[in-house]
Amino acid sequence: MPAWVDSVEYGKFGQATVTATLFGGMDPSLYADFKKGxxxxxxxxxxxxxxxxGGYGPAHMAIKGTILDVMKTEGDVPLxxxxxxxxLKVDLVIEGFRPGRIVRIRPMNWPADxxxxxxxxxxxxxxxxxxxxxxxxxxxxxxxxxxxxx
Numbered sequence: 001m002p003a004w005v006d007s008v009e010y011g012k013f014g015q016a017t018v019t020a021t022l023f024g025g026m027d028p029s030l031y032a033d034f035k036k037g038x039x040x041x042x043x044x045x046x047x048x049x050x051x052x053x054g055g056y057g058p059a060h061m062a063i064k065g066t067i068l069d070v071m072k073t074e075g076d077v078p079l080x081x082x083x084x085x086x087x088l089k090v091d092l093v094i095e096g097f098r099p100g101r102i103v104r105i106r107p108m109n110w111p112a113d114x115x116x117x118x119x120x121x122x123x124x125x126x127x128x129x130x131x132x133x134x135x136x137x138x139x140x141x142x143x144x145x146x147x148x149x150x
Contacts, residue, residue: 001030002045005101006085008093016093017068018042020103024082031084039108040067040088044096063097064108065090 003020010016020042022031034040043062069087077083086105096103 003103003105005099014092017089018097019087022082022084033107034070038067042103042105045102045104063090
């Protein structure tokens with residue numbers, strides 16, 4: 001589930017409590033799985049929600065912790081927000097857990113499925129760019145001279 005990091009309270013030896021607001025528009029049953037005392041997992045994501053850590057998946061790069069609190073905002077919430085804040089205590093805070101950054105968060109009772117390759121940045125580092133669906137190959141005899149529009 002995508003979330004926006006609101007704040008980070010740093011502890012000792014890399015520990016921290018991360019407060020994040022879940023994005024809106026998801027099925028209500030998904031929000032209900034976030035409960036105080038439940039184990040959760042949080043990992044950094046790009047603004048596009050793409051995973052950018054090379055060949056390693058989010059399960060390898062995410063940090064586990066305990067959900068300390070689930071707070072619901074009453075009244076109007078900003079567009080795109082669920083109004084639900086999660087406080088997660090982690091043993092190791094990573095670079096992607098900074099206020100204003102986007103993260104993926106899940107309770108540990110959700111399946112740990114692998115992300116489809118389409119959810120990864122093409123090279124793991126550069127911003128996502130449009131890629132053509134097909135390319136044309138210019139050939140001469142048995143040699144490829146160039147790939148056009150690839």
